[in-house]
């Protein structure tokens with residue numbers, strides 16, 4: 301399958317995820333790439349995964365994708381105590397998902413613009429994907445976007461960021477259920493191939509390979525900037541494993557990356573798996589980090605594929621076991637030289653926000669704080685980059701409570717409450733969601 305088809309299809313027809321046939325080796329190019337800006341580096345890296353868009357066009361799409369970022373460095377690095385924080389939240393919706401979804405919007409518009417096709421994008425969101433996907437797709441004449449989110453389980457501002465968008469091609473669906481329910485609905489609907497075909501369904505979630513490609517760039521950028529002779533480690537607040545999986549690919553490409561610290565909240569299915577080799581679903585716990593209130597991480601399957609030496613049969617069996625019983629186990633314990641993993645509870649998250657603020661004046665959002673708390677648990681010799689995945693103003697209740705002062709603001713969010721908002725309540729039911737797409741989709 302070519303890159304364009306991979307982008308349009310999202311999930312593979314058999315319900316699996318797409319991976320590249322080969323991972324490019326960039327070791328020989330690293331020296332020449334030192335000192336490149338984020339966008340210049342993106343223009344080198346993204347084309348390595350795209351064989352069917354003319355290079356000149358692709359470079360333009362990449363440049364256009366980052367014009368709406370408000371920081372000149374796009375993903376600035378800043379020193380906070382002993383660690384370097386990489387801020388990924390300077391895009392239009394103030395979360396790291398903009399880095400990939402601004403590019404994905406450009407790519408969708410480009411591919412569809414060369415045909416007369418229309419697409420209906422279906423997304424499931426625990427909060428931030430929804431607004432970032434909408435910001436990437438709003439106003440596109442050949443796209444309608446449907447965003448399912450768990451009703452009452454995303455923050456007030458996150459909901460307003462989605463529902464105050466007035467463009468006619470944006471449809472928000474408040475689902476009576478959890479984020480895992482939304483993700484399941486999506487999987488089921490994508491599994492109905494006749495429906496998928498008839499309504500040209502596309503995916504904006506990180507199951508879409510293009511998102512992973514875009515995210516590889518900031519790992520590369522930071523590792524080149526800080527690495528020099530010594531590889532760099534990253535600490536990544538993790539939910540669906542999309543972000544950290546891009547770091548894993550960047551490492552495999554040959555960028556100077558040592559370890560990836562996987563930081564989860566109390567939904568610790570992944571942290572437990574790395575310790576024990578047992579992958580077991582539990583009940584979702586609701587925390588101050590809603591973007592990570594996930595039990596089943598959709599992108600994890602991609603990592604398992606590589607871990608199982610690219611054996612698709614072994615992987616299918618593992619995933620089938622898990623789908624059936626909510627539990628699956630590896631034949632051998634999962635040891636990985638690539639990953640460290642730990643889970644951070646709500647108390648630790650809030651006290652980390654407070655401590656970081658008191659010692660350095662830095663205001664971290666709760667997701668970022670999960671990473672900062674996790675990073676403290678490991679004594680590493682190499683430089684460490686903690687990824688800051690959201691602006692603190694997206695989660696003012698938790699941040700202000702932790703700090704004990706009103707410190708979390710952003711002008712883009714201050715006037716949201718006065719705007720008109722629009723959403724449709726739906727039950728967590730496949731037919732109900734399909735009906736909405738049948739009636740509003742084109």
Ligand SMILES: *Cc1c(COP(=O)(O)O)cnc(C)c1O
Nearest residue numbers: 428539540541542543591689690
């Ligand atoms: C989506 C999100 C995460 C989790 O990222 P994954 O790719 O799902 O692991 C972490 N923090 C914030 C703020 C997010 O929006």
